[in-house]
Amino acid sequence: xxxxxxxxxxxxxxxxxxxxxxxxxxxxxxxxxxxxxxxxxxxxxxxxxxxxxxxxxxxxxxxxxxxxxxxxxxxxxxxxxxxxxxxxxxxxxxxxxxxxxxxxxxxxxxxxxxxxxxxxxxxxxxxxxxxxxxxxxxxxxxxxxxxxxxxxxxxxxxxxxxxxxxxxxxxxxxxxxxxxxxxxxxxxxxxxxxxxxxxxxxxxxxxxxxxxxxxxxxxxxxxxxxxxxxx
Numbered sequence: 001x002x003x004x005x006x007x008x009x010x011x012x013x014x015x016x017x018x019x020x021x022x023x024x025x026x027x028x029x030x031x032x033x034x035x036x037x038x039x040x041x042x043x044x045x046x047x048x049x050x051x052x053x054x055x056x057x058x059x060x061x062x063x064x065x066x067x068x069x070x071x072x073x074x075x076x077x078x079x080x081x082x083x084x085x086x087x088x089x090x091x092x093x094x095x096x097x098x099x100x101x102x103x104x105x106x107x108x109x110x111x112x113x114x115x116x117x118x119x120x121x122x123x124x125x126x127x128x129x130x131x132x133x134x135x136x137x138x139x140x141x142x143x144x145x146x147x148x149x150x151x152x153x154x155x156x157x158x159x160x161x162x163x164x165x166x167x168x169x170x171x172x173x174x175x176x177x178x179x180x181x182x183x184x185x186x187x188x189x190x191x192x193x194x195x196x197x198x199x200x201x202x203x204x205x206x207x208x209x210x211x212x213x214x215x216x217x218x219x220x221x222x223x224x225x226x227x228x229x230x231x
Contacts, residue, residue: 013166016076020068020159027063034060043124050132054125054140058147066151069158083157084222093215097224100211101231103204111197119230120144145230153226156181160213178213185209 031039042048043057073080120126120141129140160177167176186205212225 010166012076013162016072016162017159017166019072019075020162023068023071024064027060027067031060031064040124049136050125050128051136051140051143054129054143057125058143061147062151065155066147069151069155072158072162080154083154083161084216084220085154086221089219089221090223093219093221093224094227096215096219097212097228098231100208100215101228103207104201107200107204110200117231120148123148149230150226153229154222156185156209156213157216157222157225159184160216164217173214175210175214175217178210178217181213182206182210 039057039060043053045053072078118126118130123144125140126144129137129144131137132140160175160181163177163180164175165177169175182205186202186209208228212228215224216222
């Protein structure tokens with residue numbers, strides 16, 4: 001009976017991963033098509049209020065990095081809190097996750113890319129949001145934080161938890177879910193190359209994603225993974 005329950009649970013986990021994967025790639029295809037049809041131009045069109053523009057492109061970001069896990073959690077009636085959104089070991093989780101950022105920071109520093117710190121400055125609309133008046137700036141910035149910060153980080157957490165539950169590792173610091181997520185991040189962000197610089201960046205990205213997910217596993221807290229995408 002117990003073996004049958006485990007088999008059923010594993011089957012459900014694999015189904016969940018298929019749902020996340022298919023919804024992500026479908027959303028990505030739609031977003032790429034929309035960008036070709038003017039979505040990117042819309043993001044910069046000042047004839048539309050900044051909050052509306054950030055909301056629309058934020059939806060596209062959520063569709064790619066948050067919709068799949070949200071669908072799965074609704075189907076399985078799972079709360080986000082089940083995936084480490086708690087206060088358990090919060091400070092160690094945050095500090096250890098920050099430590100995982102050090103190699104990537106050193107890679108960028110060696111190239112002279114270090115500049116003033118501003119969360120989400122790589123998002124196209126962020127500086128326009130900061131220049132906007134209240135309450136548009138606050139509303140648009142919260143949307144940015146939710147879509148590019150919370151869901152992008154939490155997406156990796158849920159995927160890692162599902163993979164690791166379906167294929168558990170007997171080694172403490174080796175984790176199939178963390179490995180898959182790290183490789184996935186490298187491929188998605190194009191951090192692949194054969195030059196020394198590209199290899200260093202690839203290794204730093206791997207340490208960042210794999211490390212933060214091992215911290216989540218060890219501490220039982222996922223807030224460090226989310227914090228990384230804010231900083």
